[in-house]
Amino acid sequence: xxxxxxxxxxxxxxxxxxxxxxxxxxxxxxxxxxxxxxxxxxxxxxxxxxxxxxxxxxxxxxxxxxxxxxxxxxxxxxxxxxxxxxxxxxxxxxxxxxxxxxxxxxxxxxxxxxxxxxxxxxxx
Amino acid sequence: xxxxxxxxxxxxxxxxxxxxxxxxxxxxxxxxxxxxxxxxxxxxxxxxxxxxxxxxxxxxxxxxxxxxxxxxxxxxxxxxxxxxxxxxxxxxxxxxxxxxxxxxxxxxxxxxxxxxxxxxxxxxxxxxxxxx
Numbered sequence: 001x002x003x004x005x006x007x008x009x010x011x012x013x014x015x016x017x018x019x020x021x022x023x024x025x026x027x028x029x030x031x032x033x034x035x036x037x038x039x040x041x042x043x044x045x046x047x048x049x050x051x052x053x054x055x056x057x058x059x060x061x062x063x064x065x066x067x068x069x070x071x072x073x074x075x076x077x078x079x080x081x082x083x084x085x086x087x088x089x090x091x092x093x094x095x096x097x098x099x100x101x102x103x104x105x106x107x108x109x110x111x112x113x114x115x116x117x118x119x120x121x122x123x124x
Numbered sequence: 125x126x127x128x129x130x131x132x133x134x135x136x137x138x139x140x141x142x143x144x145x146x147x148x149x150x151x152x153x154x155x156x157x158x159x160x161x162x163x164x165x166x167x168x169x170x171x172x173x174x175x176x177x178x179x180x181x182x183x184x185x186x187x188x189x190x191x192x193x194x195x196x197x198x199x200x201x202x203x204x205x206x207x208x209x210x211x212x213x214x215x216x217x218x219x220x221x222x223x224x225x226x227x228x229x230x231x232x233x234x235x236x237x238x239x240x241x242x243x244x245x246x247x248x249x250x251x252x253x254x255x256x
Contacts (some may be wrong), residue, residue, distance in 0.1 A: 020140050020143075020144075022136045022137060022139065022140050023136040023139065024136055049141060052145070053143075053161065053164065054143065054161055054164050054165045054168060055165075056165050056168040056169050056172075057226040057227055057230060058168075058172060060226075069137070083161075084158075085157045085158045085160070085161035086161060088158055088161070088162075089158070089161045089165045089234060090160050092162070092230075092232045092233045092234055093165060093169075093226055093230035093232070093233065093234060094216055094226045094229065094232075095226060109141070
């Protein structure tokens, strides 16, 4: 079965979606990621979608689900690299991805993720 | 309409094939990236609808010059159960199950032309077009 690789970097998990997303692959990613968060105790998840040419309502829902599932498992999610044409299309489609944190690129995303993890740990 | 391409829609891999076909046609005709992304996204939504709600169907992609402008028109057809209440199906957030209810109303916002024809028991046909 096809899988999207999930890389571990310290207490974060990195996912770069480089392939054409079909629906089952998106669902597999949800399952794989939640298992991996549970297994590693990761506190942050960064998803890079810079290679995605479109995000439709199914993929949008998958991304929102992933973010919500990660939150329930005590991990923050950040979505990075959305192309401008995808952002325009997504909002016109009616999907504004409420509750999903975003950054323009991986570097800024990592910074944001690290500071949100640090803030969360300071409160503990 | 000068150029016609047909694609069967049977499973999720055909949703990907539909996106690629529309992307290629729009690139050939040098549509802007935003135009391409909008029509490809609408195609993805409507192809998935035909497969999930219609039990499979087909997509026809027609390209031609229409009143002096290049136009890409997509027709999605299925022989599924049809849509009992068209105005309800066009409402944002209404879903017959599972989805976000964004597919039909969202797709309409992404195109220049949108037509929905469906009768219970007689399948569904959706036509969308984008002009350059």
